[in-house]
Amino acid sequence: MAIRHRSVAVALPTSARPTRWPSVRTRESLGGMALLAPTLLLLLGLVLYPFCYAIWLAFSDKTVGSPGQYVGLRNFIYVLSWPQFSAAVTNTIVFTVCAVAIKFVLGMAVALVLNQRIRARNFFRAFLLLPWVMPAFVVYLVWRWLYDPLAGLINYALLDIGVIASPIAFLSDRSTAMGSVVVAHAWRNFPFYAISFLAGMQTISQELYDSAQVDGASRIRQFRHITLPGLYHIIGVVLLLTTIQTANAFEPIYLLTGGGPSDATMVYTMLVYVMGIMNLRLGEAAAVSTLFLPLLVGLVLGVTMLLQKKANA
């Protein structure tokens, strides 16, 4: 019985049976995964590794040229007790919210104008991109000169027409410094909003406006009920991208005020620069960035959810 059983088990035609290939569906899935693998690996290498490395840095005493040892929460405690950190949190929020709001309003207004049938429309559309294509450092050095209290054009003009009696130090007064930086930054970046909104407006059917006009809708009502809803998706993408970009802006602060006067324009990117590059203490700089991560994610989520809500409504 046992022998018979063995002969059945061993001599069985199982080995002779042809290998079963995976089904067409499985083969397709495997092939697809194999094709995606290089891209996924690249993404992991380019995104996930630096991200995790930055988090690791925040928990180490890494300085330039040293491997760095794990120090637990020491960097976070140091950074949180650093006087400029609280100023950096407030200023980053103020800068981001104000700059995005100005760029949005300005961009929308210009897009609305350029969507009309006006003379030399194509020229103005091209001209609009000028601030955006200029190198950032050129733009901000020009603005620095415009704001200069001794030789700047703005003060010169205001003094000349008698609006002010003595020059205003736009960048050096706590009450005007942040506003001046925001204006310069908004001027350079609003064309991206305008061009994006303009592209969106051109996809909205003219028939909708014609019908609304027949029904007696005013321009404002047309904007509220046709243009704006038609742009929700573009607005969402633009706000998402530019909120991140604005919160991470470095050049306007670095070139216009250096974070001053008295930390009135100190944003987190400037603080990271001072700690990481000027003082070569990469662990502390990474801790600042890591602490700002939830704030940035919160800002982005807030914007996205708000727009999603609007779009669904």
Added chain:
Amino acid sequence: MARPAIRPTRRQFLKTSAAVAVGAGATRPFGAPALAQRPKLAYWCYQFLKSSDDARANFAQEWAKKNNVDLQISMVPLKEFLPKITAAIEAKATPDIIESDAVELRARGQLLDVTDLYKKLEKTYGGWVGNSPKIMLEPDGRVHHIMYGFQGFMLMSRDDLVKEAGLTPPPATWVDMLAYAKKAQKLPRIFGMGIPVSNQTDSQVWEDMMKSYGARLADEKGKRIVLGDYKPQVWEFLDFFTEVWKAGVLPPGVTTWDNTMNNSTYQSGKAVFILNPITLSLWLEENNPELLAKTGHYTYPKGPKGLIQPVTFGSRAIMKYTKVPDLAKQFLWDSMEPGKMDREHGVSQWGPVLKAYLGFDVWKKKPFMKGLIDLSLRGEPQGYPDVFNDAWREQHTNTTISRMLQRLVVDNWSRDKAFVEALDVLGKIYSKYAV
């Protein structure tokens, strides 16, 4: 009738390609053997004053040609040096030789020991000038960078305006300087004192002023903050600063000036006094000799407790990762040769660091160079009377004292509040390095 084209088969094509590749490879060992053996040297040259930069870069090119070295020179402005070297170290792609004040890299063990070169230069060229040894020698007697020049802030004065106001330059004390500035300025076009009070390192001249009132930041070892023990001296200094601010001698905008604004203000004739290295005078020599003729160059005025006159410096160092340490040392040695330095001093902002350089004619030819000799002979290392170490350096780049002053005039904080914050910041910085 056209002949049909003979198309090679794939096998033939591969055979031919392989033969060509092998042939090309075989010829390599015979081609330009000298080029293949030329050692490579990457040199990051400090960029600031064109005439001086050109002189150093030209010497390096000639040296490379003479020694058959494949030299790669990169001109790196001071402001970009730290970001660039940080990236280079982390990417393990550093140059062989760098020009900077090198202190941060020395402290982080990134530089090659050049004590032998230091001693050889000292012996051959009659010894080092002024406080050079104090700056280069570490507590254990080792040296990691070789200074090639002193420079430092001097009082530059519009002597014509000062004399026009019935005064005799230079002002002896800081209080005198304020009095001179008030009298000589012509508002709203010309301001008395073009000195920044911002987040840029040039603003730290206020720290030097504070120290001439008798204060110091840390103890003799440079480990523990003692500024709190010097409250009366700091108070006296803050009173002086408040008076300066209220007198309106500082141009509007100084709280966000960068390190170029004091230069440009003086160049455009809008300041009576500034504190600046003679780079500005060399610029004026070429571009505005009339203004240079009206300019006097002096050491700092004194404070109630004496003169604090710091010097900065330029130095060369070899990165520890170099594959050609001997060649790099040879370059450092040759670049200190007196004949070469004589030519270079004539067009640069650097004061002499070796005694063999003191006899150069250039010190007698240009009147503003006299101040540079005084500075080189008597100037104290940066931070004096504090120890010039990593902690001092970090509080310096953090512009701690200038921030304290900004709190007073921008935020209207009380002296106590601003002082307490400055003490807290200094304590935090120094405690990191105390272990």
